Amino acid sequence: MRNIKLILAYDGTAYHGYQRQANAALTIQQLVEERLSKLFEHPIKLNGAARTDAGVHAYGQVVNFFTTGTIPVERIAMATKGLLPADIVIVGASEEPVAFHARRSAQSKIYRYRILNTRPPNPFERNYTWHCIAKLDTALMHQAAQVVVGTHDFSAFRATGGAPVSPVRTIMSASCQEMGNSIIEFEFWGTGFLYHMVRNLVGTLVKVGQHRVTPEGFAAILAGRDRRAAGMTAPAQGLFLIEVKY
Amino acid sequence: MRNIKLILAYDGTAYHGYQRQANAALTIQQLVEERLSKLFEHPIKLNGAARTDAGVHAYGQVVNFFTTGTIPVERIAMATKGLLPADIVIVGASEEPVAFHARRSAQSKIYRYRILNTRPPNPFERNYTWHCIAKLDTALMHQAAQVVVGTHDFSAFRATGGAPVSPVRTIMSASCQEMGNSIIEFEFWGTGFLYHMVRNLVGTLVKVGQHRVTPEGFAAILAGRDRRAAGMTAPAQGLFLIEVKY
Numbered sequence: 132m133r134n135i136k137l138i139l140a141y142d143g144t145a146y147h148g149y150q151r152q153a154n155a156a157l158t159i160q161q162l163v164e165e166r167l168s169k170l171f172e173h174p175i176k177l178n179g180a181a182r183t184d185a186g187v188h189a190y191g192q193v194v195n196f197f198t199t200g201t202i203p204v205e206r207i208a209m210a211t212k213g214l215l216p217a218d219i220v221i222v223g224a225s226e227e228p229v230a231f232h233a234r235r236s237a238q239s240k241i242y243r244y245r246i247l248n249t250r251p252p253n254p255f256e257r258n259y260t261w262h263c264i265a266k267l268d269t270a271l272m273h274q275a276a277q278v279v280v281g282t283h284d285f286s287a288f289r290a291t292g293g294a295p296v297s298p299v300r301t302i303m304s305a306s307c308q309e310m311g312n313s314i315i316e317f318e319f320w321g322t323g324f325l326y327h328m329v330r331n332l333v334g335t336l337v338k339v340g341q342h343r344v345t346p347e348g349f350a351a352i353l354a355g356r357d358r359r360a361a362g363m364t365a366p367a368q369g370l371f372l373i374e375v376k377y
Numbered sequence: 378m379r380n381i382k383l384i385l386a387y388d389g390t391a392y393h394g395y396q397r398q399a400n401a402a403l404t405i406q407q408l409v410e411e412r413l414s415k416l417f418e419h420p421i422k423l424n425g426a427a428r429t430d431a432g433v434h435a436y437g438q439v440v441n442f443f444t445t446g447t448i449p450v451e452r453i454a455m456a457t458k459g460l461l462p463a464d465i466v467i468v469g470a471s472e473e474p475v476a477f478h479a480r481r482s483a484q485s486k487i488y489r490y491r492i493l494n495t496r497p498p499n500p501f502e503r504n505y506t507w508h509c510i511a512k513l514d515t516a517l518m519h520q521a522a523q524v525v526v527g528t529h530d531f532s533a534f535r536a537t538g539g540a541p542v543s544p545v546r547t548i549m550s551a552s553c554q555e556m557g558n559s560i561i562e563f564e565f566w567g568t569g570f571l572y573h574m575v576r577n578l579v580g581t582l583v584k585v586g587q588h589r590v591t592p593e594g595f596a597a598i599l600a601g602r603d604r605r606a607a608g609m610t611a612p613a614q615g616l617f618l619i620e621v622k623y
Contacts, residue, residue: 142500188501208497217503251454254388255434257463259501 132197134231135204138223139163139192144258144368145218149183149192159183159219163194166214170207171200180233180375181240184327186367188259191222191241191374195233233375239303241320241373242329244365246337249313260314261333261369267340269315273307275339275346276317278353279332280305286356288335290327290364298325298356307336318373327364335362378443380477381450384469385409385438390504390614391464395429395438405429405465409440412460416453417446426479426621427486430573432613434505437468437487437620441479479621485549487566487619488575490611492583495559506560507579507615513586515561519553521585521592522563524599525578526551532602534581536573536610544571544602553582564619573610581608 139159143149147156151164160177167175180193202210207224215221230236247253247260248267256262279285282301289298302321310316317333335352338344344352344362352360385405389395393402397410406423413421426439448456453470461467476482493499493506494513502508525531528547535544548567556562563579581598584590590598590608598606 140497140500142503212498217498218500220498220500222497251386251468252458252463252466254386254464254466255505257388 132199132229134195134197134227134229135207136193136195136223136225136227136231136233137207137221139194140190140220140222141188141192142218142258143183143186143188146185148185148187149179149181149189159192160194163215163219166211167196170210170214171198171202173199178233180237181372182326183370183372184367186258187370187372188368189372192372193233193237193375193377195227195231231377236377237323237375239320239322239376240324241318241376242324243371243373244317244319244329244333245369245371246315246317246333247313248315253313256314258368261366263337265341267315267337268342269307269309269340271342271346272315272317272336272340275336275344275349276305276307276332278346278350279319283353284356285325285328285353287352287358287361288328288331289325289358290331291358294326296325300324300328329370330365330367331358331361333365333369337365338362378445378475380441380443380473380475381453382439382441382469382471382473382477382479383453383467385440386436386466386468387434387438388464388504389429389432389434392431394431394433395425395427395435405438406440409461409465412457413442416456416460417444417448419445424479426483427618428572429616429618430613432504433616433618434614435618438618439479439483439621439623441473441477477623482623483569483621485566485568485622486570487564487622488570489617489619490563490565490575490579491615491617492561492563492579493559494561499559502560504614507612509583511587513561513583514588515553515555515586517588517592518561518563518582518586521582521590521595522551522553522578524592524596525565529599530602531571531574531599533598533604533607534574534577535571535604536577537604542571546570546574575616576611576613577604577607579611579615583611584608 151160177194204224208221245260247262286298304320395405397406423440450470454467491506493508532544550566
């Protein structure tokens with residue numbers, strides 16, 4: 132039995148998120164499982180590193196699966212190109228030890244969040260940014276974001292109704308930069324993220340960028356561990372899973 | 378009667394091109410005319426600067442129309458935001474003299490053509506680039522492209538079956554550059570372009586980039602005025618109408 136690791140890039144616009152759902156909604160997991168099952172000629176069950184939500188994108192989602200098939204790993208990307216729709220691409224494949232598990236073996240993840248910060252909407256960015264018209268103070272958002280670096284209880288940025296897991300997470304780095312063309316990018320590198328945590332952080336940091344919350348106020352929100360004190364959940368389409376590290 | 382000029386940005390992926398068609402196919406002209414007719418409460422007929430094909434995009438398509446309506450030009454972009462789908466955006470509006478005509482008054486146009494030049498496909502570029510796997514020599518394509526600058530008979534790059542207009546056009550500048558992230562961009566600034574001319578130029582310049590045609594061979598193709606000697610028509614989704622100058 133071979134244990135195959137795949138790196139997936141996908142445009143999440145057309146899907147109801149990564150994870151297979153009980154109802155008929157089309158998800159990335161379901162679609163990739165179906166197409167790989169055809170290719171390998173037996174049912175394939177994927178373990179995914181992250182449960183990206185509907186509309187969330189990935190440059191480096193990682194999955195693994197077991198197969199008795201003999202297709203060499205270097206052929207998988209090419210062989211699936213015609214099987215998968217153009218918005219899902221296998222960008223890497225490797226054979227791993229039997230103990231490798233895409234989610235449980237993950238050491239850390241990098242997420243990016245993109246904002247379009249200009250008055251006119253941009254038709255090419257509509258599915259890949261949060262459109263914020265009011266001018267944002269990028270340097271102040273970057274400064275405030277440094278507060279989350281380290282090990283903290285992130286209850287203030289946790290989705291209500293999420294799984295009952297520990298709210299303590301470690302963030303190695305957080306940044307906010309202007310990228311040109313009115314695009315602002317946040318990047319968070321951490322050992323793990325609570326459900327909606329990046330989107331809740333961004334929704335609150337945008338209030339800092341609008342000078343409605345000070346960096347000190349942002350630090351107090353984190354320390355207060357009260358979700359109601361934080362800002363809105365930033366919309367899904369600005370979020371990208373960039374990389375999963377092992 | 379006011380003569381209103383609009384600048385439109387659109388993602389052409391979902392449309393059968395700019396120009397209204399006799400059949401039921403959805404076009405950008407038809408959709409914008411319908412929505413503007415609602416806003417101005419009388420039938421609106423648009424004159425468009427360029428007939429972009431199905432799948433071709435625009436940052437700066439220009440249209441004009443006449444209206445008895447009194448909506449101030451500075452309010453039009455905002456007022457149409459909710460009326461138009463997110464893939465069509467009015468990015469500018471101004472009132473012009475009665476003689477202004479989006480197509481006939483145009484002095485020159487700038488087109489861009491984008492290529493993704495790397496082996497793995499990129500799901501985020503699938504609708505906005507031509508995916509060319511073989512490594513392209515950007516510097517050589519830029520060198521060859523200089524041949525088209527000036528006034529020439531472009532019969533070699535004219536679509537078979539196009540309108541019986543003069544094949545002589547003047548190109549002010551042509552460039553080919555690497556933009557990072559494996560993207561190569563061509564840009565052509567000219568007084569006018571024949572039907573499919575940019576896409577035929579790019580389809581032939583890519584053969585130069587693959588070292589299958591020399592820059593001298595490319596010059597000979599232009600001089601020979603024979604469409605059969607040139608390369609393929611590059612696919613529509615890499616093409617962007619950037620600006621129309623008046």
